[in-house]
Amino acid sequence: MKTAFLVCFSFFGYNYILNNRLSKVREQIIKYDDTIIDRYSIPSDEKIKDKYALFLLNNPVSSIAVKIDKVTILLPWFDSPEDIYNFFANNYATKNSITFSGNRLSWPATLEMRLDFFKCT
Numbered sequence: 001m002k003t004a005f006l007v008c009f010s011f012f013g014y015n016y017i018l019n020n021r022l023s024k025v026r027e028q029i030i031k032y033d034d035t036i037i038d039r040y041s042i043p044s045d046e047k048i049k050d051k052y053a054l055f056l057l058n059n060p061v062s063s064i065a066v067k068i069d070k071v072t073i074l075l076p077w078f079d080s081p082e083d084i085y086n087f088f089a090n091n092y093a094t095k096n097s098i099t100f101s102g103n104r105l106s107w108p109a110t111l112e113m114r115l116d117f118f119k120c121t
């Protein structure tokens with residue numbers, strides 16, 4: 001989770017990681033020995049061959065997916081449910097698979113912080 005959080009910080013910046021919807025994520029990272037979030041990762045889709053990938057998902061719910069090898073970590077987006085992890089637990093706990101759709105983003109090569117900077121025209 002910490003690695004996915006840092007990848008998102010690199011790509012999106014402070015405006016993303018300080019969003020209230022990530023408060024549980026930040027708490028889980030700080031209290032890594034405690035279970036704040038019960039399940040935040042899923043096995044990666046074998047059809048995605050890249051070892052690392054970043055996605056902005058819109059279905060079944062707005063969220064971020066960070067693929068790191070064989071694991072994909074789910075993180076909230078600005079318009080996700082207040083507690084995205086409870087949303088998935090309540091709606092998908094008994095299902096064997098979840099179909100996601102959204103847009104693939106470029107993997108950050110540097111500290112981009114795209115939501116923190118803007119161009120004046």
